[in-house]
Amino acid sequence: MSFEYTIPYDAIVIGASAGGLDALGIFLPMLDERLPVPVLIVQHISASSDSFIITYFDRLCKLRVKEAEEKEILKAGHVYFAPPDYHLLVESDKSISLSNEEKVNYSRPSIDVLFETASWAFGNKLIGIILTGANWDGASGCELIRKSGGMVIVQDPKTASIARMPESVIERFKPDYVLPLQEIGPLINSIFFPTPTQ
Amino acid sequence: MVVQELDSEILPLDPEAIEMSLLFEGIYQRYGYDFRDYGKAHAKRRIMHRLAISGINSVSELQHKVLYDETFFHQLLQDLSINTTEMFRDPDFFLSIREQVIPVLKTYPFIKIWHAGCSSGEEVYSMAILLKEEGLLNRTQIYATDFNPAVLQKAKEAIYPVNLMKDYTRNYIKSGGKNSFSEYYNARYDSAIMKNILKENIVFADHNLVTDSVFGEMNLIMCRNTLIYFNKSLQDKVVGLFRDSLVSGGFLCLGSKESITFSPHNIYFEPVVAKHKIFRLKY
Numbered sequence: 001m002s003f004e005y006t007i008p009y010d011a012i013v014i015g016a017s018a019g020g021l022d023a024l025g026i027f028l029p030m031l032d033e034r035l036p037v038p039v040l041i042v043q044h045i046s047a048s049s050d051s052f053i054i055t056y057f058d059r060l061c062k063l064r065v066k067e068a069e070e071k072e073i074l075k076a077g078h079v080y081f082a083p084p085d086y087h088l089l090v091e092s093d094k095s096i097s098l099s100n101e102e103k104v105n106y107s108r109p110s111i112d113v114l115f116e117t118a119s120w121a122f123g124n125k126l127i128g129i130i131l132t133g134a135n136w137d138g139a140s141g142c143e144l145i146r147k148s149g150g151m152v153i154v155q156d157p158k159t160a161s162i163a164r165m166p167e168s169v170i171e172r173f174k175p176d177y178v179l180p181l182q183e184i185g186p187l188i189n190s191i192f193f194p195t196p197t198q
Numbered sequence: 199m200v201v202q203e204l205d206s207e208i209l210p211l212d213p214e215a216i217e218m219s220l221l222f223e224g225i226y227q228r229y230g231y232d233f234r235d236y237g238k239a240h241a242k243r244r245i246m247h248r249l250a251i252s253g254i255n256s257v258s259e260l261q262h263k264v265l266y267d268e269t270f271f272h273q274l275l276q277d278l279s280i281n282t283t284e285m286f287r288d289p290d291f292f293l294s295i296r297e298q299v300i301p302v303l304k305t306y307p308f309i310k311i312w313h314a315g316c317s318s319g320e321e322v323y324s325m326a327i328l329l330k331e332e333g334l335l336n337r338t339q340i341y342a343t344d345f346n347p348a349v350l351q352k353a354k355e356a357i358y359p360v361n362l363m364k365d366y367t368r369n370y371i372k373s374g375g376k377n378s379f380s381e382y383y384n385a386r387y388d389s390a391i392m393k394n395i396l397k398e399n400i401v402f403a404d405h406n407l408v409t410d411s412v413f414g415e416m417n418l419i420m421c422r423n424t425l426i427y428f429n430k431s432l433q434d435k436v437v438g439l440f441r442d443s444l445v446s447g448g449f450l451c452l453g454s455k456e457s458i459t460f461s462p463h464n465i466y467f468e469p470v471v472a473k474h475k476i477f478r479l480k481y
Contacts (some may be wrong), residue, residue, distance in 0.1 A: 098426050101280045120239065
């Protein structure tokens with residue numbers, strides 16, 4: 001069976017902090033291997049960490065997982081993690097920039113930096129997701145995504161190992177979806193594959 | 199009269215993108231600082247930040263102020279200049295320098311090092327300490343350059359917050375440091391002042407990688423985490439500038455996420471320690 005439809009969004013950005021590795025470990029493997037868009041992730045992590053999480057998630061996921069590289073062009077079906085100690089930015093030509101300018105919200109990489117620049121690049125074709133975490137990084141970025149017409153999904157604070165980060169988004173505005181972790185993956189898949197494709 | 203229509207494909211659709219490009223064109227024409235080929239997302243973030251805190255409504259309004267108010271321009275220059283740095287940042291990199299590069303430098307009677315984009319000087323003094331411990335400092339000339347006069351002044355003064363010295367000491371030890379780090383500075387109140395012996399062979403100079411030209415016959419060029427702020431074509435141009443400034447067999451040291459692999463100049467270099475982005479100009 002074949003049919004044509006317009007891909008409703010062009011990219012997904014995800015922010016996670018304390019408890020995020022476990023949450024991503026549940027969420028990322030749920031994503032359909034045919035996902036037609038790139039996924040960019042800022043997970044707060046120590047500046048001196050090695051590339052362990054890349055290897056770990058690449059093994060775990062159906063999608064290709066890699067560390068974001070400078071000037072790389074984003075590809076559909078690829079998951080890009082911000083490197084430790086660098087901010088991850090998206091350029092309007094859909095390529096990646098890295099920066100080691102000062103911390104934002106005490107964080108480098110910062111979720112707000114990714115969400116803000118991705119929102120400039122993708123406008124209303126962007127989905128932003130905030131998972132568990134202990135600070136408010138990403139809240140202002142989510143607000144910009146929303147103002148630009150994109151979709152904001154927040155992990156239900158009741159189900160997050162640390163509720164602060166999802167809460168800080170909800171305090172600012174009502175996100176499009178507030179969902180338990182297990183339901184976010186299926187929602188993403190249903191957005192890109194609206195009908196059963198057996 | 200025929201007005202030729204531009205191909206809409208090549209027009210930037212976003213009016214803010216147009217404003218941004220006019221702003222940088224204006225800054226270049228008025229002050230000579232060239233940000234036209236900087237990464238756009240980065241530059242836009244810095245400009246938006248300045249807009250937000252100065253209560254200016256649009257980039258066009260900001261452009262007007264920049265063109266007529268030199269003090270305001272210098273404020274913006276600080277916004278656009280990145281000064282994240284520390285002593286012995288990435289200790290493993292400095293360990294590689296000590297183990298892989300110093301033995302080669304020791305074979306030269308006189309050594310010239312260019313530290314391009316030296317910011318407030320932390321890495322320059324790190325290098326001076328390393329060279330001193332390896333017995334090379336007295337036959338080395340270090341040129342430390344930056345386009346930002348404010349940070350260059352800080353680099354010359356070599357006064358750093360004393361509370362950072364604990365972290366720097368840890369980095370120093372990890373980088374293979376041979377002495378006690380506290381031997382290299384005097385602490386007074388809240389400040390640590392680097393000792394004069396480290397400064398004797400350093401020349402600090404104003405140099406802009408984007409608009410200025412080749413710099414001497416260098417044995418080693420350090421330029422870490424500057425190229426990531428440039429677009430592809432400017433990166434290529436600056437790597438070319440480094441190539442022209444190095445002697446055959448000279449070393450080029452870049453930041454941990456920077457690369458010359460995609461540059462047309464890549465064929466002239468060979469990796470020495472690929473992981474730490476230490477390259478060597480082929481003979």
